Amino acid sequence: MFAKIYQPAKTAMQSGKAKTGHWVLEFEAEAARRVDPLMGWTSSDDTTAGQVRLSFDTKQSAISYAEAKNIPFQVMEPHRSTPVAKAYSDNFSFRRRKPWTH
Numbered sequence: 001m002f003a004k005i006y007q008p009a010k011t012a013m014q015s016g017k018a019k020t021g022h023w024v025l026e027f028e029a030e031a032a033r034r035v036d037p038l039m040g041w042t043s044s045d046d047t048t049a050g051q052v053r054l055s056f057d058t059k060q061s062a063i064s065y066a067e068a069k070n071i072p073f074q075v076m077e078p079h080r081s082t083p084v085a086k087a088y089s090d091n092f093s094f095r096r097r098k099p100w101t102h
Helices: 059-068 088-092
Strands: 003-006 023-027 053-056 073-076
Touching: 003 059, 023 059, 053 059, 059 073
Parallel strands: 003 073
Antiparallel strands: 003 023, 023 053
16 A cells, blocks of 8 residues: 655646645555446445545645554655746737747
């Protein structure tokens, strides 16, 4: 049972940073998923993968939980985005570094 600890990124439907400040401990799948021949649903016998997702306030609390329960884990650091131009008029500015094309 291997776990990964990460800070979730914001969804595409969000413009702010809500629900991104916490850390998640999620288990990796131990068995492959299979397709049910009658219904066509994808299922697995492994209940920890995909169904068990623990949230923590800090990265250190998630790490200490995994160490206390003897769960091997990998910490994935979040990617920080760089700010972009926010005004529509910046697309047509004379100080623009790249030429504007269609």
